[in-house]
Amino acid sequence: MSVASAIRTRDAAELPGKRDEDWRWTDLRGLIREVPAPSAALGAALLPAGPFDALAHEVIVLANGQGAAHIGVEPGEDKVVALRIVSRGDGAHAARVSVDVEVGGRLTLLESYEGEGGYLGHTALVLSLAKDAAVERIVLAADDAEGVNVSQAEVALAPGAAYAQSTLTGGARRQRLETVVRHPGGHADLRLDGVYLLSGKRHADLTTAVTHDAVDGTTQQLTKGVVRDQARAVFQGRIVVAEGADRTDARMGHHALILSDRAEVDAKPELEIYADDVSCAHGNTVGALDEDALFYARQRGIPEDEARALLTEAFIGEVVDRIDHEAAREIARGWVAERLRG
Amino acid sequence: MLSVSNLHAAVEDKEILKGLSLEVPAGEVHAIMGPNGAGKSTLSYVLTGRQGYEVTQGSATLDGEDLLALEPNERAAKGVFLSFQYPLEIPGVPALTFIRTALNAQRKARGEPEVTAPDFLKLARAKAAELKIDFDMLKRALNVGFSGGEKKRMEIFQMAMLSPRFLILDETDSGLDVDALRIVADGVNALRSPERGMLVITHYQRLLDYIKPDRVHVLAGGKIVASGGPELALQLEREGYEKYARAA
Numbered sequence: 001m002s003v004a005s006a007i008r009t010r011d012a013a014e015l016p017g018k019r020d021e022d023w024r025w026t027d028l029r030g031l032i033r034e035v036p037a038p039s040a041a042l043g044a045a046l047l048p049a050g051p052f053d054a055l056a057h058e059v060i061v062l063a064n065g066q067g068a069a070h071i072g073v074e075p076g077e078d079k080v081v082a083l084r085i086v087s088r089g090d091g092a093h094a095a096r097v098s099v100d101v102e103v104g105g106r107l108t109l110l111e112s113y114e115g116e117g118g119y120l121g122h123t124a125l126v127l128s129l130a131k132d133a134a135v136e137r138i139v140l141a142a143d144d145a146e147g148v149n150v151s152q153a154e155v156a157l158a159p160g161a162a163y164a165q166s167t168l169t170g171g172a173r174r175q176r177l178e179t180v181v182r183h184p185g186g187h188a189d190l191r192l193d194g195v196y197l198l199s200g201k202r203h204a205d206l207t208t209a210v211t212h213d214a215v216d217g218t219t220q221q222l223t224k225g226v227v228r229d230q231a232r233a234v235f236q237g238r239i240v241v242a243e244g245a246d247r248t249d250a251r252m253g254h255h256a257l258i259l260s261d262r263a264e265v266d267a268k269p270e271l272e273i274y275a276d277d278v279s280c281a282h283g284n285t286v287g288a289l290d291e292d293a294l295f296y297a298r299q300r301g302i303p304e305d306e307a308r309a310l311l312t313e314a315f316i317g318e319v320v321d322r323i324d325h326e327a328a329r330e331i332a333r334g335w336v337a338e339r340l341r342g
Numbered sequence: 343m344l345s346v347s348n349l350h351a352a353v354e355d356k357e358i359l360k361g362l363s364l365e366v367p368a369g370e371v372h373a374i375m376g377p378n379g380a381g382k383s384t385l386s387y388v389l390t391g392r393q394g395y396e397v398t399q400g401s402a403t404l405d406g407e408d409l410l411a412l413e414p415n416e417r418a419a420k421g422v423f424l425s426f427q428y429p430l431e432i433p434g435v436p437a438l439t440f441i442r443t444a445l446n447a448q449r450k451a452r453g454e455p456e457v458t459a460p461d462f463l464k465l466a467r468a469k470a471a472e473l474k475i476d477f478d479m480l481k482r483a484l485n486v487g488f489s490g491g492e493k494k495r496m497e498i499f500q501m502a503m504l505s506p507r508f509l510i511l512d513e514t515d516s517g518l519d520v521d522a523l524r525i526v527a528d529g530v531n532a533l534r535s536p537e538r539g540m541l542v543i544t545h546y547q548r549l550l551d552y553i554k555p556d557r558v559h560v561l562a563g564g565k566i567v568a569s570g571g572p573e574l575a576l577q578l579e580r581e582g583y584e585k586y587a588r589a590a
Contacts, residue, residue, distance in 0.1 A: 291393065296430040299390050300444035300500065301418035301451070310443060314434025314483075 003028065003122040003150045004094045010035040025234040025266045026176050026205040032148065036120055039064035039091030047086055051140055051335075052110035055327050056082035065093025065121065073105035073133070080108040080325075085123050087115040087147060094122040101133040108136050108325050113151065115143040115172065125153040129161040137165045138328045140335060143172035145200055152178045159186025166323050168195040168332055170339060171202030171231060178207040185214035185245055194223035195319050195332075197339045198231030198263070205234035212245040212275075219250040224319045226312055226340070227256065227263035235267045237282075243274040252282040257289055257315060309341050316340070343368040343539040344389075344508055349400035351388045358384040360564035361400070366508075369536040373550055373575060374543045376561035377583040382543045383427060385561070386512045390424045391417055404508055418444075419451035421507030425497040425514050432484040437496065438466060440484045441503050448504065469502040473529050490517030498529040509533065509540040515549035527552030547579035562586040 006014035016022075017029025042063035053059050057079050060069045063086040071081050085095060101107050115121065129135055143149045149172050157163055167177050183190055194206040210219050225233050233256060241248045256265040269282045289311055297307035316336050323329035344366040351359040358381045366372045376382050387395045389402055391414035402409045409417055432440055446456045457465075470477050473495060485493050494514055501509060511530065515523055530553050534540070542553055550558075550572065558574040559566045560583070567586050568574065 290430075293430045293432055295392050295414060296426065297432070297440070297444070298414040299392075299418055299424050299426075300440070300504065301415050301448035302444050303415045303447060303451075304413070306443070306447065307415075310435060310440075311432070314432065317434045 004124055006035055007092045007094045007120065007122055010037075010092075022207065022236065026174060026203070028148065028150075028174060031174055032120065036090055036092040039087070039089055039093040039119060041066060042086065042088050044086075050082055050084040050114065051112050051142075051331060052082040052328065055325075055331075056080045056110060058082070059084065061086060062095040062097070062123075064088060064091065065095045068095065069097045071097070071099045071107070071109070073101040073107045075102045076104045078106040080110065083109060083111045085111070085113045085121070085151075087113070087119040087121045087143075087149070088117055090118040092120040094124070097123065097125045099125065099127040099135070101127075101129050101135055103130045104132045105130070106134045108328070109138070110328055111137060111139045113139070113141040113143055113149060115147040115149060117144055118146040118173070119144070120148045121150070123151045125151070127153060127155045127163075129155070129157050129163060131158045132160040133158070134162040135164070136324050137163070138323060138325065138332065139165070139167040139169075139177065140332070141167070141169035141175065141177060141204075143170070143175055145173060145202060147172045148174045150176045150178075153180070155179065155181040157182065157184055157188045157190065159184050159188055162189040164191040164324065166193045166195070166319065166332065167206060168335060169197075169204045169206070171196060171198040171204035171233075173201075174203045176205040176207060179209075181208070181210045183210055183212045183217045183219065185212060185217035185248065187216050190217070190219045191322065192219070192221045193319050193322055194225070194235070195316055195336065196223075196225035196227070196233050197316070197336065198225070198227045198233055199229045201230050203232045203234075205236070207234070207236040209238040209240070210250070211240045211242060212248045212250065213242050214244065215246045215248070217245065217248050219248075219252075221252040222319055222322065223254045224316055225256045225265070226259060226316065227265055228259040230260075230262045232264040233266070235265070235269070237268070238270040238272070239280065240272045241275045241278050241280065245275045246277040248275060248278045248280065250278070250280045254284045255315075256286045257312065258286060259289070312340050313337060344402070344404055344541070346389075346402045347400055349388065349402060350398045351384060352396050352398055353384065353394060357398070358564055359388065362561070362565045364559065364566060366539045366541060368539050370556040371534065371540040371542060371553060373555035373558045374541060374561050375545070375547070375558060375575060375578055377587050378545065380561045381564045382545075382561055383512055386424055386510050386543060389510060390414055390422060415447065416451065418506075419448045423501055423504060423506035423509050425494075425501060425509070425511045427513040427516065429485050429493040429497050431486045433486050435484055436482060437480045437484040441466070441500055444500075445504055466503065469499060472532070473499050473502065474525055475499055491519065491522045494518055495522060495526060498526050501533065502529055505533075507538055509538065510543065511540065512543045513545065514542070515544060515546065523549070523552060547575045550575045560586050
């Protein structure tokens, strides 16, 4: 039962749907009656530039699922790679990406989903971080309102590794961006952040699952989003602290603003703790913009629309500010501002 | 300057202001004193246009212009400033960013050119020094994690930066120790001018030792029940509000 195999076999019955607990809010089975024909080949040379091209040492383009990408970082190497997952047209396609960062290597992975059309796309990523390796992965998902996109990343950390992720999405017809992390403890450090800004009838699902396997691991997670019109956001965050994974420190926050009566946010934060000596917390809020703060800003002379944009941008800004890579952070900030003020 | 006539206002269908009339000429500072629940904060919110405060009768004008017909931000651009009793926290927005946005929005509404970043910073440094505000504090999110006194000082700082024509101070002394009170009062007094009017709303007389009013009004039961010179404040301090509360 997977999206990739449904695309390969063209069997819609293999798509996950609402009977699958983890997919009940992102029902692909009910949405897609027939898996589309394979997408046509796409010449990467004809595509416009990607959002992160200028920041990267290397740009990898996977257009309509063609090819497989491997990103290797040697011991002690430090590099910035832009990974562009491009979808065009109404076909179905799947891509695979593997990332290996060796001991002490550093990688900034600037990943973008760029879609146009009513496609069904799937990307499977496998990331492996050796001891003391560091990865910052920034994902900017700009899918089409008619597209269906699923991205599933599996991340394995070695002790002492640091993995930080910021996923920013504008949603799609249906979209799921999933990250599963095996956390070995051992002072490995994990940050998993997300931002969703949804309008129209768009849907986005940010799902994460982190398993702390041994002692002394930290996880910091902050997801914030804004939904308007008839958009729908799904946040599922699971942190499992296995037996014996003492001194785990895990924090999860999910906060959403709903700016219309017909928009929806479904959130399922889960902490499963089987160890004794841990420090874990989660917070989840869903609400409207603070009317008192809005009045305060207007009393100072800021017109209502601008005050709303200022407060909303600041709300999201807390997540964007956590991006380490400065130039990527500015691109993320610009993307947020454009969506909130546009 | 400010002219309020027979003002009636309700919150959730409960009438709070019941025919309030008040004239504050330019150049004067008027104090509004009154017991809790008299409608003091309601008056400040009605004058600034807060949602949920419904004017059912009467008028309020600034230099002849109908304030009640304007949006809150339009009133601000006309020069009405309210120093809040409980200033709001604005997470994620540095104080300087907030104030600069407000200042330029007001200037734009008045058809004036925007203030450039260097000019703005120069002004901010000068005003912060006058009010003994650490400049680094202005880079932090506005009022987030600030003490009650710091928030009040930040209100006066915003007032100094925006240079409004008509100031409403709602319980500005609450949460201030004597030293902070003096700094805040100095900041307010620095804005006294023949072109400006001020309405100082307070429960206690203490603030009026520092900001000397030209007139004192007693607000009870939703209207002005007595008016007089500064001596009225001292009398209230001695005798309390009881007789006015009864009269209302």
